[in-house]
Amino acid sequence: MNYCSVCGHKVTIKIPEDDHRPRHVCENCNTIHYQNPRPITCTLPIAPDGRIVLCRRNIEPQKDLWTLPGGFMENGETTLQGALRETWEEAEIHAETGELLAVISLPAWDQVHIFYTVKMADYSYSTTPETNEIELFDEQQIPWDELAFKTVESALKHYFHTCKTEHFVLSSSVAP
Amino acid sequence: MNYCSVCGHKVTIKIPEDDHRPRHVCENCNTIHYQNPRPITCTLPIAPDGRIVLCRRNIEPQKDLWTLPGGFMENGETTLQGALRETWEEAEIHAETGELLAVISLPAWDQVHIFYTVKMADYSYSTTPETNEIELFDEQQIPWDELAFKTVESALKHYFHTCKTEHFVLSSSVAP
Ligand SMILES: [Zn+2]
Ligand SMILES: [Zn+2]
Numbered sequence: 001m002n003y004c005s006v007c008g009h010k011v012t013i014k015i016p017e018d019d020h021r022p023r024h025v026c027e028n029c030n031t032i033h034y035q036n037p038r039p040i041t042c043t044l045p046i047a048p049d050g051r052i053v054l055c056r057r058n059i060e061p062q063k064d065l066w067t068l069p070g071g072f073m074e075n076g077e078t079t080l081q082g083a084l085r086e087t088w089e090e091a092e093i094h095a096e097t098g099e100l101l102a103v104i105s106l107p108a109w110d111q112v113h114i115f116y117t118v119k120m121a122d123y124s125y126s127t128t129p130e131t132n133e134i135e136l137f138d139e140q141q142i143p144w145d146e147l148a149f150k151t152v153e154s155a156l157k158h159y160f161h162t163c164k165t166e167h168f169v170l171s172s173s174v175a176p
Numbered sequence: 177m178n179y180c181s182v183c184g185h186k187v188t189i190k191i192p193e194d195d196h197r198p199r200h201v202c203e204n205c206n207t208i209h210y211q212n213p214r215p216i217t218c219t220l221p222i223a224p225d226g227r228i229v230l231c232r233r234n235i236e237p238q239k240d241l242w243t244l245p246g247g248f249m250e251n252g253e254t255t256l257q258g259a260l261r262e263t264w265e266e267a268e269i270h271a272e273t274g275e276l277l278a279v280i281s282l283p284a285w286d287q288v289h290i291f292y293t294v295k296m297a298d299y300s301y302s303t304t305p306e307t308n309e310i311e312l313f314d315e316q317q318i319p320w321d322e323l324a325f326k327t328v329e330s331a332l333k334h335y336f337h338t339c340k341t342e343h344f345v346l347s348s349s350v351a352p
Contacts (some may be wrong), residue, residue, distance in 0.1 A: 001181045001182075002181065002182060002183070002184065003179055003180065003181050003182070003183065003184035004179065004181070005177045005178065005179050005180070005181045005187075005209070006177075006178060006179070007178070007179065008178065008179035008184050008186075010184075011181075018305070021250070033181070034248065035251050036214040036215065036248055036249055036250070036251065037215055037249050037250075037251055037253075038212045039212065039213055039215055039288055072210065072212055073212055073213050073288075074197065074212070074213075075211050075212065075213055075286045076283050076284075076286065077213075077281075077283055078281035078283050078349040079279060079281050079288055079347065080281070080347065080349075081281075081283075099347075100279060100345055100347035103255060103276060103279060103290065105253075105254035105255050105256070105257075107252050107253055107254050107257075108252075110251045110252065112215055112249075112255055112288075112290075114279065114288075116347075129194070167344075168343075168345075169276055169344075169345040171255065171256065171275075171276035171292075173254040173256075
C-alpha cells in the first residue's frame with residue numbers, strides 16, 4: 001500500500017495513537033488503513049456412497065493438482081454461503097447446508113480457511129472453467145501426493161479421522 | 177474506495193474478465209482491489225469456579241456495556257493467537273490455549289466472529305484502557321440486557337447450552 005484509497009494522498013507507516021503496531025496512515029485525511037487476514041471458505045462434498053469429491057484445478061496456482069472446492073469469501077455473505085457458492089462455481093454441486101469441519105489459519109499467508117462437510121443429495125456435478133476434472137475418491141484412493149494445498153490435506157485427514165471417532169471441529173494452523 | 181492504493185490513480189467499478197461481480201479496478205496499473213469480510217477473534221474466559229469473565233467496555237462503540245474479550249485479527253497470527261492476544265489486551269488474562277466454540281458470520285457487517293473458550297489457571301485479571309470493569313458471572317447472573325453485541329449473546333447462550341449437552345461448535349449467522 002502506497003496511496004490512501006480514500007483521498008489518493010501518499011500514506012506513511014507509523015504507530016497511531018492508542019495503538020501499538022505500525023499501520024498505513026494517511027496524514028491528509030487521517031484514515032488508518034488496517035490490514036487483516038482474509039477468510040477462505042471451502043467444502044468437503046460427500047457423495048451418497050460416502051466417497052469424497054475432489055476437483056482438479058484448471059487455473060493457477062497449483063494447476064492440475066487436486067483440491068476441495070473453495071475460495072475467498074465475499075462481502076455480504078456468511079461463511080456457509082461462501083462455501084456453498086464456491087462449491088457450485090467450481091463443481092456445480094448444489095447443496096442447501098453443511099456442517100463445520102475445520103478452521104485452519106495460515107499466518108504466513110494472512111488467511112483463515114474454513115471447511116464445511118456437505119452431504120450431496122445425488123451424483124450431480126460438472127467440470128467448470130476452474131476445474132478440468134472431478135473424481136470421487138474413498139480414503140484409500142485419495143491422491144495425497146497430488147493435493148494442491150496443505151489445508152486441503154489437513155481437512156481431509158481430519159474428516160477421515162473424525163469418521164472413526166467422535167466428531168469435533170479442527171482448529172489449527174498450518175506452517176508456512 | 178476512490179483511489180488505487182498501489183499507484184494512486186482513480187479506481188473505477190467494473191466486472192473484471194473471468195469474474196461476475198463488480199470490483200474496484202485500477203485502469204492504470206490493472207490492480208483489482210478485492211474486498212473481503214474481516215475475522216474478529218474472541219474468547220469466553222472461564223474462571224476456576226466455572227464463572228464467566230465479562231468486560232465492561234471503556235471505549236465506543238457500546239461503551240459501558242458488557243462484552244467478551246475480542247477484536248480484529250491481525251495479519252501474521254492464527255485465530256487462536258488473535259483471540260488470546262485480545263484477551264490479554266482487554267482483561268490481562270493470560271492463557272496458552274483455547275477450544276473453538278463458535279464461528280458466527282455477520283454478513284451485514286462483513287465480519288466473521290470466531291470464539292474460543294479459555295480455561296483460566298487462576299483469578300488473575302485486570303481492567304485496561306479498553307475495559308473499565310471486569311466481573312465474574314454464572315449463568316443466572318449474566319446481564320443479558322446489557323450485552324454489547326449480538327454475537328456475544330449467541331456465544332454465551334451456545335456455551336451454556338453445550339455445557340449441558342454434547343459439545344459442538346456453533347456455526348451460524350447473526351441477522352443485521
Ligand atoms: Zn487519505
Ligand atoms: Zn493502480
